[in-house]
Amino acid sequence: MADQQKLTASIIIISETASADPSTDKCIPTLQKVFTSLGASKWEITATKIIPDDVTKIQNAVLQSCAEGVNLIVTSGGTGFAVKDVTPEAVGPLIQKQAPGLVHGMLAASLEVTPFAVMSRPVAGVRDGSLILTLPGSPKGAKENLEAVFKLLGHACLQAQGGDSRNMHKGGVEKLEKEAGVSAKGGEKKVGGGHSHSHGHGHGGHGCGHNYGPGHGGHQGPKAHTAPEERPQQSNDPAQGPSRRYRQSPYPMLTVKDALHKIAEHTPSPTIIKLPVNESLVGHVLAEDVTAQESVPAFRASIVDGYAVIAGSDAPSTKGVFPVSMISHAQAGEHQELQKGQIARITTGAPLPPGATSVVMVEDTILVSKTDDGNEEKEVEILTDEIEVGENVREVGSDVQSGDVIMQKGEGISAIGGEFGLLASVGVKEVSVYKKPIVGVLSTGDEIVNHDREGDLKRGEVRDTNRPTLLTAIRGSGFEAVDLGIVSDKPGALEQTLRDATRRVDVMITSGGVSMGELDLLKPTLERQLGGSIHFGRVAMKPGKPTTFATIPVKSNSGERIDKVVFSLPGNPASCVVTYHLFVLPSLHQMAGVEPRGCARVKVQLDGDVRLDRQRDEFHRAVVKAGGDGLLHALSTGGQRSSRIGSFKGANALLCLPAGEGSIKKGEMVDALLMGKLVGDV
Numbered sequence: 104m105a106d107q108q109k110l111t112a113s114i115i116i117i118s119e120t121a122s123a124d125p126s127t128d129k130c131i132p133t134l135q136k137v138f139t140s141l142g143a144s145k146w147e148i149t150a151t152k153i154i155p156d157d158v159t160k161i162q163n164a165v166l167q168s169c170a171e172g173v174n175l176i177v178t179s180g181g182t183g184f185a186v187k188d189v190t191p192e193a194v195g196p197l198i199q200k201q202a203p204g205l206v207h208g209m210l211a212a213s214l215e216v217t218p219f220a221v222m223s224r225p226v227a228g229v230r231d232g233s234l235i236l237t238l239p240g241s242p243k244g245a246k247e248n249l250e251a252v253f254k255l256l257g258h259a260c261l262q263a264q265g266g267d268s269r270n271m272h273k274g275g276v277e278k279l280e281k282e283a284g285v286s287a288k289g290g291e292k293k294v295g296g297g298h299s300h301s302h303g304h305g306h307g308g309h310g311c312g313h314n315y316g317p318g319h320g321g322h323q324g325p326k327a328h329t330a331p332e333e334r335p336q337q338s339n340d341p342a343q344g345p346s347r348r349y350r351q352s353p354y355p356m357l358t359v360k361d362a363l364h365k366i367a368e369h370t371p372s373p374t375i376i377k378l379p380v381n382e383s384l385v386g387h388v389l390a391e392d393v394t395a396q397e398s399v400p401a402f403r404a405s406i407v408d409g410y411a412v413i414a415g416s417d418a419p420s421t422k423g424v425f426p427v428s429m430i431s432h433a434q435a436g437e438h439q440e441l442q443k444g445q446i447a448r449i450t451t452g453a454p455l456p457p458g459a460t461s462v463v464m465v466e467d468t469i470l471v472s473k474t475d476d477g478n479e480e481k482e483v484e485i486l487t488d489e490i491e492v493g494e495n496v497r498e499v500g501s502d503v504q505s506g507d508v509i510m511q512k513g514e515g516i517s518a519i520g521g522e523f524g525l526l527a528s529v530g531v532k533e534v535s536v537y538k539k540p541i542v543g544v545l546s547t548g549d550e551i552v553n554h555d556r557e558g559d560l561k562r563g564e565v566r567d568t569n570r571p572t573l574l575t576a577i578r579g580s581g582f583e584a585v586d587l588g589i590v591s592d593k594p595g596a597l598e599q600t601l602r603d604a605t606r607r608v609d610v611m612i613t614s615g616g617v618s619m620g621e622l623d624l625l626k627p628t629l630e631r632q633l634g635g636s637i638h639f640g641r642v643a644m645k646p647g648k649p650t651t652f653a654t655i656p657v658k659s660n661s662g663e664r665i666d667k668v669v670f671s672l673p674g675n676p677a678s679c680v681v682t683y684h685l686f687v688l689p690s691l692h693q694m695a696g697v698e699p700r701g702c703a704r705v706k707v708q709l710d711g712d713v714r715l716d717r718q719r720d721e722f723h724r725a726v727v728k729a730g731g732d733g734l735l736h737a738l739s740t741g742g743q744r745s746s747r748i749g750s751f752k753g754a755n756a757l758l759c760l761p762a763g764e765g766s767i768k769k770g771e772m773v774d775a776l777l778m779g780k781l782v783g784d785v
């Protein structure tokens with residue numbers, strides 16, 4: 104540059120929200136970072152301002168900066184198509200020399216990121232020696248736009264200010280490019296990744312960081328690029344009343360895959376507890392290896408009915424007639440030692456008397472005489488001399504040795520019974536397992552009444568189907584469910600219920616109250632009253648788009664910080680069941696140490712055509728049966744309108760259908776998630 108004097112810039116944020124509450128602004132720091140990282144030595148930011156979307160105020164702010172003689176004025180916000188977006192209308196008339204090339208450069212850079220760039224209406228140009236640029240309102244979009252042209256601005260500003268153009272251009276374009284750190288070959292031209300973004304070139308004006316586009320661009324689902332902690336609180340502030348609430352959900356639309364990642368990331372790790380080995384152990388997963396406390400069998404036992412004998416080289420022949428000196432049934436107690444020349448009657452599973460080496464099967468013997476009362480055997484003849492030491496004897500520990508690892512960490516105790524039986528057989532009284540989360544379910548809405556309330560519904564009342572449906576689904580998947588009831592729409596009620604619930608349960612599921620309805624209090628309550636973080640609020644899927652996942656930090660009894668998990672599921676039962684199986688179950692499994700998590704994914708053959716949704720991946724209720732041909736067959740349960748609980752009757756699976764045109768034909772294979780038991784088809 105011609106001299107060492109720094110170029111000056113002012114940043115003007117145009118946003119209703121941020122002007123009301125400057126703490127919500129994320130644009131200023133983002134833009135300041137662009138200046139410091141790309142041009143710290145050349146630039147100095149002399150002023151930052153936050154003003155509302157108002158033509159006069161915007162013009163005054165820009166004119167003031169011009170009057171102060173700054174080299175560069177960047178505005179952010181108000182460049183979309185919303186009614187209140189007026190930045191181009193305010194700034195446009197002030198420009199004396201248009202700079203369409205800069206506009207083109209910014210749009211081209213954004214277009215590489217999202218097709219919604221065409222929804223931005225930037226202007227750029229010079230007034231009184233100051234270069235003015237209007238950037239979009241989202242921090243991400245503003246940053247991308249500024250970065251796209253930033254390295255060229257120094258030169259432009261100097262010229263605009265009246266720098267000696269001949270002198271500046273002396274080295275030719277190549278020298279200029281070198282000074283600016285750019286090249287025509289594209290070394291610097293591209294900023295930001297090539298993947299899809301969802302920042303809102305579409306509608307500035309909800310304040311920085313709120314400007315997420317309509318968010319269904321392209322095939323690859325849109326993706327959030329900020330972590331929740333980087334975002335201002337996004338929920339509506341109920342105190343502001345309906346006229347101030349968002350016209351469009353401020354939450355980025357996540358793909359199902361990304362939503363599942365978020366859930367996995369924010370679900371608390373399992374806690375380890377000790378539990379007695381009793382029936383309530385079923386469904387738990389071991390957190391430590393289990394070793395046998397005892398050997399099985401714990402004593403030498405006969406595996407046949409017959410006679411315990413002394414055999415072997417130093418014993419007399421086993422062939423001959425012997426007195427039956429004692430009887431060993433399968434029962435506890437001490438036995439006398441068996442003496443040479445004696446035999447003992449023994450039943451299967453009974454302990455061998457001390458001294459006995461083997462058991463002769465009853466088939467190899469005949470009764471010779473009975474006791475006087477005729478009730479007992481007195482003498483028995485053994486017909487064979489070929490009995491070996493250890494014959495028909497189960498040795499101590501031949502099944503399990505004391506100290507053997509009989510089950511490993513990560514193995515589950517199923518309801519089928521095998522594992523429980525094993526633990527029970529070796530004297531294990533207590534095991535370390537992952538604590539199964541307790542799940543609370545509540546419904547929200549003044550219109551909701553208990554499903555079994557007596558009497559006809561009044562106008563506008565709705566029976567609560569979601570809560571009983573979810574309670575059933577939770578218990579059906581082996582978790583304890585707590586009914587938290589119906590919460591009224593009054594702000595305090597929801598907060599109190601959730602606060603109480605954090606002490607009783609690990610996971611809260613609410614349904615209703617997740618749409619953009621005027622009384623949607625859940626998100627603001629979570630964020631504003633409970634200090635929670637909303638990790639996602641929209642998912643690109645059908646049904647279940649408004650599915651919301653949040654965590655609330657609480658102090659445990661031992662004083663450490665733990666997160667309670669909140670799922671807010673869509674306000675109708677069919678969507679509730681789908682999203683429970685898709686999103687909640689994997690989280691419960693994760694907390695309980697169950698692997699793999701969630702419903703089993705299987706390939707099924709369609710027994711009928713299924714139409715695809717053009718825009719969203721769909722989870723389509725179906726009945727999956729095991730066919731006689733060894734394949735799993737799926738039949739749709741019909742109309743999938745998200746309020747149709749009837750379409751769930753009999754459904755045990757969700758077909759995973761990609762968004763697309765037309766339908767998938769009968770006979771084709773698709774993925775399905777099994778929610779319940781397979782049914783046979785005979």
Ligand SMILES: *[C@@H]1O[C@H](CO)[C@@H](O)[C@H](O)[C@H]1NC(C)=O
Pocket residue numbers: 378379381382383
């Ligand atoms: C089984 O153990 C649990 C603790 O995990 C206890 O609450 C329950 O009462 C026990 N059940 C029986 C039948 O002993």
